[in-house]
Amino acid sequence: MGKFVQLVVDGLSTGSVYAALALAIVLVHQATGLINFAQGGMAVLSAYVAWWLTNQGLPLIVAILLAIVFSVVFGALVERWLMRRFERGDPDTAVVVTIGLLTLITGFAGWLWTYNNQQFPSLFPLDTVSFLGVSVSVRSLGTTAVIVVAMLLLQGLFVGTKLGLALRAVAINPQSAAFSGLPVGRLLMVGWGLAAALGAVAAALVAPQLTLTPGMLDNALVYALAAVILGGLTSPIGVVVAAWIIGILENLAAVYVPFIGFDLKVAVPFILIFVVLIVRPQGLFGRKTVVRV
Amino acid sequence: MNRHLRSRRALGIAVASALAVTVAGCGNRDDAGRSGDAAEGAPSPGITDDSVTLGITTPLSGATAGPGTCTVAGITAYFGMKNAEGGIEFGDGQTRTVEIEALDDTYDPQQAAANYDQLKDDVFAMTAGLGTPTNRAWRDAAIADEVPQVLIMTGDPLFSDTEESPWQLGFVPIYQNEGEAFGELLASSSGEHRVAILSQNDDFGAGYVEGFKSAIEGADNIEIVDELTYEATDTSVDAQITELANSDADVFFNAMSVTPLVISSLQKAQQLGWTPNWFLPSNTSSPTAILEPGGAAAFPGIYSVSFAKAPQSPAFAEDEDVQTYLSALPQYGNYPDPPAFPHCQWSWMVGATLEQAFTEMQEPTRDSFMEALRGIEGFEAPLMLPDTSVTTTEDGQPAVSTVVVQKYNGRGYDTVETFE
Amino acid sequence: MASSPKTSASTTSAPASSATTSSASSFRQRPWVRWGAPLLLVVGLAVLPLVMTEGANDTLARIGVFAVAVLGLNVVMGYTGQVSLGQIFFLGLGAYVTAYGVQSGWNIVLVFVLTCLIPAVAGLLVALAAARLGGLAIAMVTIALPIVGVPLAKRLSDFTGGSQGLSARFVEAPEGSGLYDDQWQLYLVLVIGGIVFLMTSLLVRGKYGRAFAIVKGNENVASSMGISPYRYKVLAFTIASLIGGVSGFLYMVVVQYTSPETMSFGHSIELLVAMVIGGAGSIVGSLLGGAFYVIVPDVTNAIDPSLTALLQGALLLAVLFVLPGGLVSLPRALTRRLRRSPAGRGSAAPPTTPSSTPGSGTAAEQSETERQGHA
Secondary structure, three states: OHHHHHHHHHHHHHHHHHHHHHHHHHHHHHHHOOOOOOHHHHHHHHHHHHHHHHHOOOOHHHHHHHHHHHHHHHHHHHHHHOHHHHOOOOHHHHHHHHHHHHHHHHHHHHHHHOOOOEOOOOOOOOOEEEEOOEEEEHHHHHHHHHHHHHHHHHHHHHHHOHHHHHHHHHHHOHHHHHHOOOOHHHHHHHHHHHHHHHHHHHHHHHHHHHOEOOOOOHHHHHHHHHHHHHHOOOOHHHHHHHHHHHHHHHHHHHHHOOOOHHHHHHHHHHHHHHHHHHHOOOOOOOOOOOOOO | OOHHHHHHOOHHHHHHHHHHHHHHOOOOOOHHHHHHHOOOOOOOOOEOOOEEEEEEEEOOOOOOHHHHHHHHHHHHHHHHHHHHOOOEEOOOOOEEEEEEEEEEOOOOHHHHHHHHHHHOOOOOEEEOOEOHHHHHOOHHHHHHHOOOEEEEEOOOHHHHOOOOOOOEEEOOOOHHHHHHHHHHHHHOOOOOEEEEEEEEOOHHHHHHHHHHHHHHOOOOOEEEEEEEEEOOOOOOOHHHHHHHHHOOOOEEEEEOOOHHHHHHHHHHHHHOOOOOEEEEOHHHOOHHHHHHHHOHHHOOOEEEEEOEOOOOOHHHOOOHHHHHHHHHHHHHOOOOOOOOOOHHHHHHHHHHHHHHHHHHOOOOOHHHHHHHHOOOOOEOOOOEOOOOOEOOOOOOOOOEOOOEEEEEOOOOEEEOOOOO | OOOHHHHHHHHHHOHHHOOOOHHHHHHHHOHHHHHHHHHHHHHHHHHHHHHOOHHHHHHHHHHHHHHHHHHHHHHHHHHOOOOOOOHHHHHHHHHHHHHHHHHOOOOHHHHHHHHHHHHHHHHHHHHHHHOOOOHHHHHHHHHHHHHHHHHHHHHOHHHHOHHHOEEOOOOOOOOOOOOOHHHHHHHHHHHHHHHHHHHHHHHHHOHHHHHHHHHHHOHHHHHHOOOOHHHHHHHHHHHHHHHHHHHHHHHHHHOOEEOHHHHOHHHHHHHHHHHHHHOOOOHHHHHHHHHHHHHHHHHHHHHOHHHHHHHHHHHHHHHHHHOOOOHHHHHHHHHHHHHHHHHOOOOOOOOOOHHHOOHHHHHHHHHHHHHHHHO
C-alpha cells in the first residue's frame, strides 16, 4: 500500500512537469488558435537567461523575474516579426514555422551555452516531507503549488476578464474581432508574451530537476501535448488534471501491468487519449465547438 | 569504392574491380584482384607527405551532443598540440600534421552513413565517433570499402571481433567488461548482499547487466532482488527508484547513461531514505557534473569503473598529463569549459593511441595502418590510470579492456581492491 | 465553403504542373512537348547514374527514399488534410520487414510485397480507429506510433535485433551488368520510387483525389455529397502507410541498416517539415521536400558541423518566410515578381489558368476555416 501511494505521489510530481509546459501551450492556443512546438524551446531559452543572470551574481528570484520580463518581450517579438506572416495562412505551415523556431532556439542555446548539463539552482530547498510513509520533496510540492496558482490565474483570465475574452475572440475569428474594433495584432502579441512568461516560470520550476540543457523539454513536450489534447484545448484546469492523470497512470501501469512495463508505459497517455476522445471528442474538460458549414 | 580509380582507368578494369569489391563484401576470396589495382604501397586517400586527415561522424547537436562534442574536442586538442609542435613522425620517415574533419550525425544512423559516404574518399581513417547504431550503420560499408573505422566510442562487442569486423576496433571497454569488474569485486566481498538493478533498455544497459551477472554467477552471497529498466528518453525514473527502494536492497547496480536521470535518481533515493551502495558506469560518474549535484555523499559508497584520470579530481591536480590536457582542450580543442564528460579524456587518449600506430606504420596505406594499430601492446596512453593500458592484440577485446573499480571519496575517486 | 468543390478540382489537377506558368502552358500543349518532355526525363534519369560521381548517386538515392516517405505523408496530410505525425513509423516498419526478410533468406520479390502489405495493414488498423477522431486528436494518436514504436522494436528483439539493429546488404549490382553498387541502388530507387510517384499522381488526379480534396475542404460538405469522410480518411491513411512501407524498403536499399533510432519521433517531425517546405499537396513538392530533408543536414555540416541545429532552424524559417507555400511555389513567386515590376501592375494579378494554381495555395485559404472549426 505504501508503494502504491508513493507511486501516485511520484506520478503527481512528474505530471506537474508536463502540466507546466502544457499550460503555456494552452495559453498560446487559446490566444492564437495555434499549437506552438517552440513553447518548450522558448521556455528553455528563458531558463538559460535566468541561469546566466545568476552566474552574474544576481539572486535567483531576481534572475527569474528578469527572465520572465525577457520572455514577455521575446514572445511578443516572435509573434510580431515571425508568426504574423503565417497567421492567416495554412495552419500546417504555421506549425512547421514553430518547429523551425524550436530548432533555431535549441541550436542557439547549444552554440552559446554548450550542450552540457548545467545546474540550475532550485527555488525550493532540497528537503523531504514525509507523512503516512510517503515522502515527497519540497521542490515537487512547490512546483505543484505554483502550477495550481498559474492554472487558476489562467482560468480566471479566460473566463472572467475582458482581456481573456478578447484574446479568445481573436483566436476564434480574427476578422470579426477586427470588425468589432479589437486591436487584433496587439492582442496576439499579448497572447504570445503571456504564454512565453508562463513558459519561463515552468522552465525555472523544472530545470533544477531535469538539469538545464538545450533539449531539456523535448521529451516532456510530447507528454504536454498529450495532456493538452486529453484535457481539452480550452480548459487550463482540464489540462493540469490530465497531466496529473497521465503521470499517475503511467507509473501505476508500469508497475502493476506486467505487459506494459517500464518500456511501454509511454503508450499509456495515448491509449487514454484514444479512449477518452472516442467518448468525449472535446476532451475531458473541453467545450464543444460547433463546426460551421 | 575508389573514385580515383573510376576516373582514371579504363572502364573494363573499373567494372572488374567493382565486381571484386562487391563480392569482397561477402568474404576475402576476391580481395586480391582489387588490392592488385591499388598498387603496392601507393598512398591511401587522405594522406600526403606532410599531412593526414581523419574523419569523425558523431552527434554534435541533439540529445547526445554533450558527449558527442567531447569526442571531437579531445582528439582535436591532442593533434592540435602535436601539430603546433611540428607534427608527428610516421613510421615511413615522413613528418605529418594531423587534420580532423568532423561531421554532425545527430545520433541518426542514416545521417551517420551519409557522413561516412561523404568523408571516405577524403580521409585516411574514421575514428572516435560516438554511438552504437550510428557506427553500425556504416560498418558493412567500411568493410567493403576497406576504410578503417577504429577507436570508436561504443562498447558494442561486434566492433572488437576481428573476424566479423576486420576494419574496425572499439576503443572503450565493452559494456560487459565494466559490469563484470564491479560484479567480481562484489562477489569477492565477505558479506551478504541484496542487489537491485536499473538498466537502460538497450545494448548499453543489457551489456552491463550481462557482465555483472556473469561475474556473480555461483557467488551465493549475492542475490538479485529486483531488476527494472528505463528508456533513455524518459523524463523521470522516480517510479523505478520507488519500486526498487521497496526491495530494500543494499547494493544498487545502476547502468544509466543519461546525466540528468542519474542526478535525479540519487536525489530521489535520498528522499525515500534508501541509501544503498551504488554502482555507476564510467560515463556517468563525474564527481563534479553528477555526484556533487546529486548529493552522493549521503551514500555509504558510490562505485564506478574507470581507466582514465578524472581531471577535476584533487588527487590529480598536480598530475602532468592532466595539466597538459586541461590547457590543450581550450587552446586547440575549441572547448573552453572544464570537460563535463569523460569522452573528452577518452578521445584525447584515442589521439595518443593513433599517434602510437602512426609511428609504427611502414607505408602510408590503410593496410599498413591497420597492421600497426593491431600491434599495440601495453601502451600507457596519457591520462591512463595505473594498471590499465591500451592493448590491441587481443581478439574480441577493444583497445582498452582493463578497468579498475573506484570508490567516490567526496571529491574524486580512489581505486579499491575490496568491497566494504 | 461553397467554392470547395471547385477549388478542389483545380487542386487535384494541378500538382504535377505546379512548376509551370500560364504562358508556358500553351507551350506544354504541343504534342511533341507533351510526349517528348517525359521521354527526355526518363532518358535523363536513365543516364544520370552512369555519369554522376558516387557521392552524388548516394545523395540522390537518399533523396529518393525520403521523397517517397514525404509523398506518402502528402497523401494523408497534404491532400486529405489529416495531420499525421507517424509517417516515420511506417518507414521503420518497412525497413524492419525488409531487413528481417533478407536475413531470413526470403525471395526478394516476396520481401518487397510484404514490405508493402504489412505497413499497409498496420496503417489500416490504426486508421480504422484513428479516423474516428478529428483534427488534433488524430495528430496525437499518430504521434504515438513512433513513440511507442521505438520501445516496441526493442522489446521484439528476436525480429528486430534490439537496439543494435539489423544490417542487410542485399543490393549488390548483378554480375554482368557492369554497374557499380551505387549506380544499381540508384536505379532501384528511381524505378520503384518513380512507379510510386506515377501511381500516386494518377490517384490524386482521379476521382479518389477529388474525394480526398472534398474531405479536406469540409467533411460536412463531403457527407452531403455522399462521400464518407471516414472511409476516405481510412483509405488515404492506408495508402500513406503503404507508401511509407515502400520508402522503408528503399531505405534498406540505400542505408542497408535499421535500428529503433530509424523511427525516432524527431524524424517524423522532420518529415512533416520536409512536406511543408517542399509544398503540401504537391507531387513535385514531395520531391523537393525529400531533397530538403537530405541536403540540408549535409549543407549545414559543410558550413559548420557544430552549428547544424542553428543553421537548419534559420534556413527553415528563411525558406518559409520567403515562400510560405513551400519550395514548389518558387516559380510562381518569381513570375509574379517579374510580371509585376515591368508592367507596374497591382499585386493581385491572378493566374489565368486554373491549372497553374498550386494546390498548396488554395489549400492554405481553404483550411483557414477548417482551423477555426477545431479551435
